[in-house]
Amino acid sequence: MGECGCKQTQDQSEVFDIDSVRILLEGYRGKEEELVHALQDVQHTLGYLPKEAMEMIADVFNLSFSHVYGVASFYAHFYFVPRGKNIIKVCTGTACHVRGAKTILDGLAGELGIEPGQTSSDMEFTLETVSCVGCCALAPVVVVGEEVSKERTPKRLISSIREAEDGKE
Secondary structure: OOOOOOOOOHHHHOOOOHHHHHHHHHOOOOOHHHHHHHHHHHHHHHOOOOHHHHHHHHHHOOOOHHHHHHHHHHOOOOOOOOOOOEEEEEEOOHHHHHOOHHHHHHHHHHHHOOOOOOEOOOOOEEEEEEOOOOOHHHOOOEEEOOEEOOOOOHHHHHHHHHHHHHHHO
């Protein structure tokens, strides 16, 4: 089997429940126009699009793997590697940049030991940048999951995420 552009390793592909994907995709047989929806459903189920899942999608839709990968890679919201339990997005739009987004981003990278676009080795955190989240009046903005964080210092932000998780357990 040749290399795909998604840079996955064999270890990553063994993480997901292949039967859940197989069951999910059965509902898409014969619905060629719903390729993007199938990709979204698989990503929603697994958190990302492993190579093996995209091969299964290609089989269900009777398409080549490269076609499925080409469609998925066209859209920025599809991910080809596992992401962390907590997704931290630092807005780097103009207002956030002017008000210190770089300092926050660098601080988070230092606290987490990862660069933007990477996931911590314990799979707890993924650090990303976004061009604008539309909350310029609150700049600089950091989004954790789907919520805008009120914490302004990287260390307190990480602590508040961990405390919130401890409260859930």
